[in-house]
Amino acid sequence: AWTNYSPKPFESAEGFGKEAVRHIETTLARSLYNCDEAATYAGTALALRDRLVMDWNKTQQNQTFADQKRVYYLSLEFLMGRALDNAMLNADVKDMAREGLSQLGFRMEDIISQEHDAALGNGGLGRLAACFLDSMASMDIPAWGYGLRYRYGIFKQEIIDGYQVEVPDYWLDFNPWEFPRHDVSVDIQFYGNASKFQDETGKTVAVWEGGEIVNAVAYDVPIPGYKTATTNNLRLWGSKASGGEFDFQKFNRGEYESSVSDQQRAETISAVLYPNDNLERGKELRLKQQYFWCAASLYDIVRRFKKTKRAWKDFPSQVAIQLNDTHPTLAIPELQRILVDLEGLEWDEAWSIVQKTFGYTNHTVLPEALEKWSVPLIQHLLPRHLQIIYDINLNFLQYVERNFPKDREMLGRVSIIEESQPKMVRMAYLAVIGSHKVNGVAELHSDLIKTTIFKDFVKIYGPDKFTNVTNGITPRRWLHQANPRLSALIASKLGGYDFLKDLTLLHKLENFVDDKEFRKEFAEIKLANKERLAKYIHETTGVTVNPKALFDIQVKRMHEYKRQQLNIFGVIHRYLAIKSMSPEDRKKLAPRVSIFGGKAAPGYWMAKTVIHLICEVGRVVNNDKDVGDLLKVIFLEDYNVSKAEIICPASDISEHISTAGTEASGTSNMKFVLNGGLIIGTCDGANIEITREVGENNIFLFGNLAEDVDDLRHAHIYQKYELEPSLASVFDAIKAGTFGDAGNFSALVNGIVEHGDYYLVSDDFVSYCKTHELIDEAYGDREAWVTKCIQSVARMGFFSSDRCIDEYAEMIWNVEKLVPT
Numbered sequence: 001a002w003t004n005y006s007p008k009p010f011e012s013a014e015g016f017g018k019e020a021v022r023h024i025e026t027t028l029a030r031s032l033y034n035c036d037e038a039a040t041y042a043g044t045a046l047a048l049r050d051r052l053v054m055d056w057n058k059t060q061q062n063q064t065f066a067d068q069k070r071v072y073y074l075s076l077e078f079l080m081g082r083a084l085d086n087a088m089l090n091a092d093v094k095d096m097a098r099e100g101l102s103q104l105g106f107r108m109e110d111i112i113s114q115e116h117d118a119a120l121g122n123g124g125l126g127r128l129a130a131c132f133l134d135s136m137a138s139m140d141i142p143a144w145g146y147g148l149r150y151r152y153g154i155f156k157q158e159i160i161d162g163y164q165v166e167v168p169d170y171w172l173d174f175n176p177w178e179f180p181r182h183d184v185s186v187d188i189q190f191y192g193n194a195s196k197f198q199d200e201t202g203k204t205v206a207v208w209e210g211g212e213i214v215n216a217v218a219y220d221v222p223i224p225g226y227k228t229a230t231t232n233n234l235r236l237w238g239s240k241a242s243g244g245e246f247d248f249q250k251f252n253r254g255e256y257e258s259s260v261s262d263q264q265r266a267e268t269i270s271a272v273l274y275p276n277d278n279l280e281r282g283k284e285l286r287l288k289q290q291y292f293w294c295a296a297s298l299y300d301i302v303r304r305f306k307k308t309k310r311a312w313k314d315f316p317s318q319v320a321i322q323l324n325d326t327h328p329t330l331a332i333p334e335l336q337r338i339l340v341d342l343e344g345l346e347w348d349e350a351w352s353i354v355q356k357t358f359g360y361t362n363h364t365v366l367p368e369a370l371e372k373w374s375v376p377l378i379q380h381l382l383p384r385h386l387q388i389i390y391d392i393n394l395n396f397l398q399y400v401e402r403n404f405p406k407d408r409e410m411l412g413r414v415s416i417i418e419e420s421q422p423k424m425v426r427m428a429y430l431a432v433i434g435s436h437k438v439n440g441v442a443e444l445h446s447d448l449i450k451t452t453i454f455k456d457f458v459k460i461y462g463p464d465k466f467t468n469v470t471n472g473i474t475p476r477r478w479l480h481q482a483n484p485r486l487s488a489l490i491a492s493k494l495g496g497y498d499f500l501k502d503l504t505l506l507h508k509l510e511n512f513v514d515d516k517e518f519r520k521e522f523a524e525i526k527l528a529n530k531e532r533l534a535k536y537i538h539e540t541t542g543v544t545v546n547p548k549a550l551f552d553i554q555v556k557r558m559h560e561y562k563r564q565q566l567n568i569f570g571v572i573h574r575y576l577a578i579k580s581m582s583p584e585d586r587k588k589l590a591p592r593v594s595i596f597g598g599k600a601a602p603g604y605w606m607a608k609t610v611i612h613l614i615c616e617v618g619r620v621v622n623n624d625k626d627v628g629d630l631l632k633v634i635f636l637e638d639y640n641v642s643k644a645e646i647i648c649p650a651s652d653i654s655e656h657i658s659t660a661g662t663e664a665s666g667t668s669n670m671k672f673v674l675n676g677g678l679i680i681g682t683c684d685g686a687n688i689e690i691t692r693e694v695g696e697n698n699i700f701l702f703g704n705l706a707e708d709v710d711d712l713r714h715a716h717i718y719q720k721y722e723l724e725p726s727l728a729s730v731f732d733a734i735k736a737g738t739f740g741d742a743g744n745f746s747a748l749v750n751g752i753v754e755h756g757d758y759y760l761v762s763d764d765f766v767s768y769c770k771t772h773e774l775i776d777e778a779y780g781d782r783e784a785w786v787t788k789c790i791q792s793v794a795r796m797g798f799f800s801s802d803r804c805i806d807e808y809a810e811m812i813w814n815v816e817k818l819v820p821t
């Protein structure tokens, strides 16, 4: 427990400073005379790391000897952001370190910002995995994350002449947070042939031979919990050629080039994160990444289990594996293969172990995001796994046939194999069949998967296999770290920082909603956070924005379903309104800053078009003398975790405006409200539950409901309809070249006017604009506004990722805490 947890190896600012200096002089071999911020960051990180490592070793030793169940969270993405600030706060030594750094002549903020984000993820799914790691460690849950050690994380985004340009993110130059474990390595097989034969006893056995071998090397990252000694492990696999640097035999035969190219081919597997968010694109390398990581992780997990000398039937009482989306689904046939082919278990016994071990989290209902791999590709790369998948399917379909003899159609619908040309393996179905629980990530989403993509499976398995775990965020990073002043204000009223470990305690803030001093301080903090963002905007874009204006922010991956286009059309509508006003009327208007940020997948042309439109509108509006402070339009380059930490505390309104039924949950909605901002949003994902918590008066909802989306889409195709005049005038302005060459945007406009408006922008446009007028009005009554914000913060307790982890631990993993001793 924290109470008998003694901080070592340093206990004072001076002690910390000495440790940092020692590392700068010895570990880095740098003279203090040319010690810059980069070297100081390194020294600080290494000093902190020393104390982290002590707790880490102890935790791992404890977990090994405790002989209780562990959770393994398999995710191809961990969007960690920076580690230093988080590690200092979790160990509760930030103030000490700040003092130590200032004695050395440095400012804490400058040192923290030296660190490169660990950007091993695309967006929501990857950040969720990072929040879960923080919560599991903070709650003393014995858990490991398993992922890939990408040499290049998500690309860096530059905006050049209003267009996105992708720049590689080489982040491993200096990474003090990872520990290479060259002694922990696994050979992973690809390609080759699978065959079956009868052994002496007449039993059928399968062998997988030949092909190529790639070596997986473990890199471990410590995950400290908040105010606990528990420090869990994140194990990332790097790929390298099997048998060392390069093939010496080839080298000696003079085949130098081909031995180097073998090595490069192996290293390619963990070279780069696929930059698609919510889009499935079947490339062989992606499938190789998936198998490489699943196989290495399972080998590791099984090896650890075998050391306990327990019977195989105990495996599910020692191991819970959570699949973060379908990306790790190959772990299911891989565990079956290990148990049957390598360990000699009977098929049925093995399969029962497999099903009890896995849980599967679904993050999407978008058809284009549902993972499918072609049968010929799997046959080529993983011939034995294809056999196993076919056997799993056969058993499953026989079971369905026995139980639903009258529904012949069902067999084709639920088969893991889609009978297309070529045949495809439906990974989501395999994940459902191989798991004991399937969960969605918000109530609406969990209901939707039961009535759409997994409808037949609810009939087959019954409704209890399907459940909901509404997403959450870690209050340590997203309140305490991103908004230290608000965190301190809350602590001053609640009598300490306990709320950071039990976020429901925030409800006590309601007692202070009429407290004048508290309200004033709350409003001042928001303004200070807006000033910090305004400064950042000025430094990075050159545009001056008024911190007193209403900050309206939409930051998230660029995607048509998230509807940044709806937002920018609304901004154009506002611009046209301002232009047509008399100077007197303009004086009555509330000034606004519309802020956008987010990356588009490199091949997603429509998303890039929306970025370009936002930039062009910004260029025109920000330079229009008629407009002045009334409207500014900003596109912030390279949105990532560390930028989110500056952006989220600075919003008055944030936009979560996906077409109803398309956003599984959303998690930035939670970050913005927790930081004292309000939401404009559709009835989608977690917005619905946020509304239930904060109250309808504290959120600005608009737009059509999920249940009406099908009919509306149908109407667009089969009925003639008139474009709303307000949206028509926005399109007229675009077509007139107001924002540069109209041809640049014709596909965007035509998608709505001529091609069915799939995301229903035109259906929601009028209510969207009306709702923004309500927001202007509400913001005019600043006292009432502050009340809404405070009430909202007070009611956000539900959205802590600690609550999610409790639910997973209880309903899905059946795992107990292991409190450090």
Ligand code: 26Q
Binding pocket: 122, 123, 124, 125, 126, 128, 274, 276, 277, 278, 279, 280, 281, 282, 286, 363, 364, 369, 371, 441, 471, 663, 664, 665, 666, 667, 685
């Ligand atoms: C799949 C195949 C090949 C290449 C890439 C992919 C791929 C990669 C990333 C598919 C999907 C993703 C990411 C999905 C994602 O981030 N989903 C979001 O998950 C959040 C956490 O649950 C939710 O809050 C969001 O609503 C959901 O969009």
